Amino acid sequence: MRRLPSTTAAALxxxxxxxxxAAPTRAEAQAWIREPGSAFASLxxxxxxxxxxxxxxxxxxxxxxxxxxxxxxxxxVGLVDRWLMATLDGELLRRSVLVDQGATTGLGDxxxxxxxxxxxxxxxxxxxxxxGLPTGDPSPxxxxxxxxxxxxxxxxxxxxxxxxxxxxAAGHGFGWRRVQQFVQAELGYVxxxxxxxxxxxxxxxTDIRDQLAYRAETGLRxxxxxxxxxxWIVRVAGLLVVQDRGADTSSGAPRIAGxxxxxxxxxxxxxxxxxxxxxxxLSFGVDGAAYARNVPAAPAWKLGLTWQR
Amino acid sequence: xxxIAACGLLACDARFADLRPADATGTLPEDAGAPLEADAGRxxxxxxxxADGGPGLDAGPPLDASPPLDASAPxxxxxGSFEGRGGYDAAGSVTLAPAEGGGLLLTLSDDFASAxxxxxxxxxxxxxxxxxxxxxxxxxxxxxxxxxxRGPGTFSVPLAAPPEPAxxxxxxxxxxxxxxxxxxxxx
Numbered sequence: 158m159r160r161l162p163s164t165t166a167a168a169l170x171x172x173x174x175x176x177x178x179a180a181p182t183r184a185e186a187q188a189w190i191r192e193p194g195s196a197f198a199s200l201x202x203x204x205x206x207x208x209x210x211x212x213x214x215x216x217x218x219x220x221x222x223x224x225x226x227x228x229x230x231x232x233x234v235g236l237v238d239r240w241l242m243a244t245l246d247g248e249l250l251r252r253s254v255l256v257d258q259g260a261t262t263g264l265g266d267x268x269x270x271x272x273x274x275x276x277x278x279x280x281x282x283x284x285x286x287x288x289g290l291p292t293g294d295p296s297p298x299x300x301x302x303x304x305x306x307x308x309x310x311x312x313x314x315x316x317x318x319x320x321x322x323x324x325x326a327a328g329h330g331f332g333w334r335r336v337q338q339f340v341q342a343e344l345g346y347v348x349x350x351x352x353x354x355x356x357x358x359x360x361x362x363t364d365i366r367d368q369l370a371y372r373a374e375t376g377l378r379x380x381x382x383x384x385x386x387x388x389w390i391v392r393v394a395g396l397l398v399v400q401d402r403g404a405d406t407s408s409g410a411p412r413i414a415g416x417x418x419x420x421x422x423x424x425x426x427x428x429x430x431x432x433x434x435x436x437x438x439l440s441f442g443v444d445g446a447a448y449a450r451n452v453p454a455a456p457a458w459k460l461g462l463t464w465q466r
Numbered sequence: 467x468x469x470i471a472a473c474g475l476l477a478c479d480a481r482f483a484d485l486r487p488a489d490a491t492g493t494l495p496e497d498a499g500a501p502l503e504a505d506a507g508r509x510x511x512x513x514x515x516x517a518d519g520g521p522g523l524d525a526g527p528p529l530d531a532s533p534p535l536d537a538s539a540p541x542x543x544x545x546g547s548f549e550g551r552g553g554y555d556a557a558g559s560v561t562l563a564p565a566e567g568g569g570l571l572l573t574l575s576d577d578f579a580s581a582x583x584x585x586x587x588x589x590x591x592x593x594x595x596x597x598x599x600x601x602x603x604x605x606x607x608x609x610x611x612x613x614x615x616r617g618p619g620t621f622s623v624p625l626a627a628p629p630e631p632a633x634x635x636x637x638x639x640x641x642x643x644x645x646x647x648x649x650x651x652x653x
Contacts, residue, residue, distance in 0.1 A: 214553025307585030
C-alpha cells in the first residue's frame with residue numbers, strides 16, 4: 158500500500174482533529190464538552206394535538222381530542238475543560254388537556270446530568286450520567302366528581318420516580334467545500350424505579366421497566382451569506398423497553414400523557430436553527446413517530462429560543 | 467429514599483381544571499355503580515343495597531333504549547368471555563342474569579382481570595364497539611376501582627332485560643378507549 162507523504166498525513170491529521178473540535182454550536186450536543194464558562198440554553202414551546210393514541214400493541218386507536226403543551230428548558234454549562242459539563246433538561250410547565258373534559262397544569266419532571274469527555278479525536282466521545290427527578294405530579298387531584306378525578310388521573314405532569322441514565326455520546330464535525338456538517342449519536346440505559354405515588358384509581362405503584370434511549374442526528378450549515386445563519390438538522394430518537402413483563406393485566410398504567418411504564422417510540426424529526434445575533438437564536442422543528450406505544454399519535458411541533466455564550 | 471423525599475419536597479402539585487360544559491355531569495347514573503352485598507368482602511368497597519339506594523333496581527325506567535327480548539318472559543342467563551381490546555390485556559368471563567325482584571345482575575368471574583387504566587367503566591350495550599363516546603344505547607353499570615380490576619364482582623344493572631345483541635365492555639370513558647369486551651350469549 159502506498160504511504161502518504163508525511164506532510165500530507167500530518168495535514169490530514171490536523172484537519173481531522175480540527176474538524177472534530179467543531180460543534181453544532183446551537184444544538185444539544187453532549188458529545189462536545191464545553192469549555193468552562195461556555196454555556197448553551199434553549200427554552201422551547203412544544204405542542205401536540207392528537208385524536209389518536211398509540212396503544213400498548215403499537216396500533217393507533219381513536220381517542221377523544223387531546224392537547225399537550227410544554228415549556229421545556231435545556232441547558233449546558235462547561236465546568237472543567239475537556240472533562241466536565243453539566244446539563245439540565247426539564248419541563249418548566251406541562252399542560253395536558255382532554256378537550257371538553259379536563260386539564261392539568263404544573264411543573265414537569267427535571268433531569269440533571271454530568272458529562273465527561275473520553276475522546277477528542279478522531280471523534281468526540283463522552284460519557285454522561287443523568288438523574289431524572291420526579292418534580293412533576295403523578296397523581297393530580299380534582300375537586301369534583303369521580304369522573305373529574307378519573308380525567309385528572311389520566312393527565313399526570315410527572316412519572317413520580319427517580320431514574321438514572323448512563324449514556325455514551327459520540328460526535329464529529331467536519332466540513333467540505335462550503336458546507337459544515339456534524340453527526341452525533343447517543344445511546345443510554347435508563348434505570349427506572351418505583352413511582353412514589355399513583356392515582357387512587359390505579360393499583361399500587363410497581364417498578365417502571367428499564368429503557369434503552371437512543372438518538373442519532375446530523376446537521377449542516379452552508380457557508381454563504383445569510384445561509385450561514387441556519388443549521389438544518391435531521392434526527393431519529395427513541396425509547397425501547399428492555400424488560401418483558403408478559404401479559405400481566407395489572408402491569409403499568411399506560412396513560413395518555415406518555416409518562417409511566419411501557420412508553421416506547423421511534424421518532425423522526427427535522428429542525429432548523431437560525432442565528433439572530435448576540436448569542437441568540439430561534440429554532441423550529443417537528444417530530445413524528447414511526448412507531449410507538451403508549452403515547453399520543455400526532456406530531457410534536459416545537460418553537461424555541463436559544464442562547465449561547 | 468432520601469433523594470425521593472427531597473424530590474417530593476421539590477415537586478409541585480398539578481392544578482386540575484374541569485372543562486366539561488356546564489350541563490355535562492358524566493354519564494354514570496347516581497343510582498348505579500355500587501357492588502351488591504354479595505361483594506361486601508372485597509376490600510375498599512362499600513356494599514350497596516336496594517335499601518340504601520345503591521343498585522337502584524327500582525329507580526325508574528331503564529336507561530338503555532334497546533328493546534328487551536320479551537318483556538313478559540324472564541331474561542335468559544347470558545355468559546361471555548372477555549377479550550382484550552386495543553392491545554390491552556383482559557381475562558375472565560361475565561354473566562348477566564335476572565335478579566330477584568327484577569332487573570339484572572352482572573357478575574364478573576373469579577379470574578376476571580382488566581388493564582390498569584384509570585377509572586375503567588363497565589358498560590352493557592347492544593353495540594359491538596363503543597368508539598370514543600357512550601350513547602343512549604349504552605348502560606354504564608359502574609366504574610371499577612383500583613381494587614376491582616381483578617377478581618370477582620357482582621353489580622346491579624338498571625335494565626329490565628338484556629339488550630340484543632348483548633355486549634359488556636370495560637371502557638376508559640374520558641379517554642374514549644375500550645380495554646376489554648365480551649359478547650354475551652345464552653348459557
